[in-house]
Amino acid sequence: MSIGDTLQTFSFDILQSSVTVYSHLDKHNYTIDDLTVYVKNLQEEKIKRIEKLEGDRIKNQDEYRRIAPKCPNDGLPLMLHSIHIPQGKANKNGYKSLLYCNDEDCLYEKYSRKPADYLYRQMIRKGGK
Numbered sequence: 840m841s842i843g844d845t846l847q848t849f850s851f852d853i854l855q856s857s858v859t860v861y862s863h864l865d866k867h868n869y870t871i872d873d874l875t876v877y878v879k880n881l882q883e884e885k886i887k888r889i890e891k892l893e894g895d896r897i898k899n900q901d902e903y904r905r906i907a908p909k910c911p912n913d914g915l916p917l918m919l920h921s922i923h924i925p926q927g928k929a930n931k932n933g934y935k936s937l938l939y940c941n942d943e944d945c946l947y948e949k950y951s952r953k954p955a956d957y958l959y960r961q962m963i964r965k966g967g968k
């Protein structure tokens with residue numbers, strides 16, 4: 840198989856970048872094996888970073904559920920939503936936030952004139968009590 844046939848699945852841009860990278864490695868006495876190990880390590884670090892972010896996200900969600908006010912109908916933690924529509928025709932009462940139940944069969948909603956971040960800080964202070 841010719842080199843053209845072997846490399847035909849790669850775009851011209853990728854091949855050109857490969858030459859640039861390979862020349863640079865060669866100049867600094869590194870091999871393709873060094874590059875392979877380096878890229879593999881980068882990939883593992885990237886995966887670890889993503890896993891940590893996901894872990895933090897789940898931890899934050901669990902913490903929110905713990906401190907959130909509970910739905911009076913079913914006891915589920917109420918979700919907090921910020922309202923950005925200024926007081927006027929579309930928002931006559933000037934509501935700035937909404938606590939709502941996430942259960943599909945429950946229609947509980949509680950609007951507030953206090954901003955969502957204020958309510959959130961209040962939840963943190965109360966710590967779920």
Ligand SMILES: [Zn+2]
Nearest residue numbers: 910913940945
């Ligand atoms: Zn509910």
